[in-house]
Amino acid sequence: MREVAIIGVGQTPVGEHWGKGLRELALEALEAAMRDAGVERLDALYVGNMLSGQVEAQEHLGALVADFAGMHGVEAVKVEAACASGAAALRIGYAMIAGGLADFVAVVGVEKMTDAAGEAITAALATAADAEYEAVHGMTFTALNALLMRRYMHEYGYRREDFAPFSINAHRNAVHNPRAMLRFPITEEAFASARMIADPITLLDASPICDGAAAVILCPADQARAFHERPVRILASAVATDTVALHDRRDPLWLEAVALSAYRAFQQAGARPEDIDFFELHDAFTIMAALSLEASGFAPRGRGVAMALEGAIFRDGRLPIATMGGLKARGHPVGATGIYQVVEAVLQLRGQAGPNQIPHARLGMTQNIGGTGATVITHILEAID
Amino acid sequence: MHPARAWRGRSQRYRLEGEICEGCGARLFPPRDICPECQRPARTPYPLSGRGEVYSYTVVYEPPAGYEEQAPYIVALIKLEEGPLISAMLTDVEPEEVYIGMPVEMVTRVLHRQGERGVIAYGYKFRPVLRRMATMPAQPATVTA
Ligand SMILES: [Zn+2]
Numbered sequence: 001m002r003e004v005a006i007i008g009v010g011q012t013p014v015g016e017h018w019g020k021g022l023r024e025l026a027l028e029a030l031e032a033a034m035r036d037a038g039v040e041r042l043d044a045l046y047v048g049n050m051l052s053g054q055v056e057a058q059e060h061l062g063a064l065v066a067d068f069a070g071m072h073g074v075e076a077v078k079v080e081a082a083c084a085s086g087a088a089a090l091r092i093g094y095a096m097i098a099g100g101l102a103d104f105v106a107v108v109g110v111e112k113m114t115d116a117a118g119e120a121i122t123a124a125l126a127t128a129a130d131a132e133y134e135a136v137h138g139m140t141f142t143a144l145n146a147l148l149m150r151r152y153m154h155e156y157g158y159r160r161e162d163f164a165p166f167s168i169n170a171h172r173n174a175v176h177n178p179r180a181m182l183r184f185p186i187t188e189e190a191f192a193s194a195r196m197i198a199d200p201i202t203l204l205d206a207s208p209i210c211d212g213a214a215a216v217i218l219c220p221a222d223q224a225r226a227f228h229e230r231p232v233r234i235l236a237s238a239v240a241t242d243t244v245a246l247h248d249r250r251d252p253l254w255l256e257a258v259a260l261s262a263y264r265a266f267q268q269a270g271a272r273p274e275d276i277d278f279f280e281l282h283d284a285f286t287i288m289a290a291l292s293l294e295a296s297g298f299a300p301r302g303r304g305v306a307m308a309l310e311g312a313i314f315r316d317g318r319l320p321i322a323t324m325g326g327l328k329a330r331g332h333p334v335g336a337t338g339i340y341q342v343v344e345a346v347l348q349l350r351g352q353a354g355p356n357q358i359p360h361a362r363l364g365m366t367q368n369i370g371g372t373g374a375t376v377i378t379h380i381l382e383a384i385d
Numbered sequence: 386m387h388p389a390r391a392w393r394g395r396s397q398r399y400r401l402e403g404e405i406c407e408g409c410g411a412r413l414f415p416p417r418d419i420c421p422e423c424q425r426p427a428r429t430p431y432p433l434s435g436r437g438e439v440y441s442y443t444v445v446y447e448p449p450a451g452y453e454e455q456a457p458y459i460v461a462l463i464k465l466e467e468g469p470l471i472s473a474m475l476t477d478v479e480p481e482e483v484y485i486g487m488p489v490e491m492v493t494r495v496l497h498r499q500g501e502r503g504v505i506a507y508g509y510k511f512r513p514v515l516r517r518m519a520t521m522p523a524q525p526a527t528v529t530a
Contacts, residue, residue, distance in 0.1 A: 146443035
């Protein structure tokens with residue numbers, strides 16, 4: 001197997017792009033990444049996206065984006081795995097190069113959510129759950145996370161306010177990320193009094209609905225230096241799955257696919273949790289951040305929230321998370337999120353994260369979660385000397 | 386929902402019909418044909434009692450399309466007495482009365498309507514166990530919204 005490197009990254013601002021559709025957003029990110037890499041020709045293009053069929057009545061994004069980007073004839077397909085679609089597309093691009101089937105691959109994550117009304121987006125996102133046995137009962141994505149959060153509070157004795165550090169950290173980091181959507185700090189008081197969406201989840205536990213696109217360019221690691229002076233190696237790429245329905249899990253508070261995918265990634269990288277310098281995790285809701293920290297091996301069971309309360313997740317803590325704002329404050333354009341996480345990790349490893357730079361960052365981990373943990377994709381990235 | 390789709394799920398939605406694994410005896414709901422405990426086929430129908438307790442619950446204030454008229458509503462994970470967890474709405478109860486561990490039982494209600502002419506989908510919801518009915522079968526089947 002060949003080693004794979006990231007030699008270019010690009011991203012649009014995350015937000016409400018009323019003037020841009022799927023194709024314009026995807027092209028903007030793709031062009032930025034190709035410029036960054038100094039690459040003009042691609043062997044293949046993979047597009048991560050979840051909702052285009054439901055929101056824009058547009059599928060077939062592989063060909064659509066390739067066509068709009070003027071890449072006549074290039075290999076291109078869309079990859080879908082709910083909110084993990086972005087990282088799933090990266091996984092395919094990685095495998096193509098590792099396996100020797102391609103040399104230069106672009107992976108674009110793109111999502112357009114703001115063209116649909118709130119109830120329509122809520123219904124569209126619920127398609128990541130089990131349509132016959134969850135969504136039909138009025139279950140929303142927020143509701144599923146609320147069920148987890150309430151049970152977690154019940155079993156471990158936390159209060160709702162104890163989850164505040166996750167959102168405070170994310171918002172604080174987004175202030176210095178020019179691409180982030182919610183670039184303002186929040187206080188504990190604001191967190192405590194935020195509007196309820198699905199009890200106990202409020203607006204300040206949840207990531208916002210938004211548009212965005214991000215892209216990376218991959219090539220064999222032994223050619224990377226010719227394209228970028230600070231290439232980043234993909235040390236590990238691991239996917240695991242679990243039951244789609246939350247109720248089908250023996251122990252809903254233990255995200256089995258997170259544990260499996262993190263374990264496989266650590267094995268592949270030859271690394272341990274304590275070797276990771278920062279972690280771009282899937283904080284779509286504060287409870288997901290806590291459960292991810294636990295099942296990934298960074299905190300014991302029931303201690304994910306305690307880890308946040310101790311300050312270990314802040315930029316100067318033991319394991320900084322959401323260093324550019326995370327899903328909570330950078331924004332969560334669902335199918336693009338997995339690529340935003342990787343783009344931000346690359347900026348950290350290159351030393352280009354500005355005021356949010358984690359000093360001496362060498363190993364970064366990203367984790368993209370589809371549904372309530374049914375698809376989990378973990379990547380470990382390393383700065384190449 | 387297409388009528389055929391609603392019809393296909395009738396045994397589950399109206400009778401809470403799951404499956405039992407011939408190999409290890411595990412009782413499964415929803416039906417999944419392969420037993421997750423022992424990986425052997427589990428295709429023998431098995432109706433569940435409809436009794437259980439609340440494992441977790443939430444109140445939905447921002448409903449998806451098609452559920453607006455019911456909001457705010459309570460959805461819960463119910464731990465059935467036979468073992469499986471199940472997702473369902475709670476009914477005939479106020480949010481502040483619900484607690485983790487609350488005994489509940491199945492009733493048949495309208496799940497959602499699709500406009501004036503669309504299919505009205507019926508199915509299971511759960512309500513607090515009524516003490517005077519605790520010894521009766523679990524399917525009073527009072528069909529109201
Ligand atoms: Zn069995």
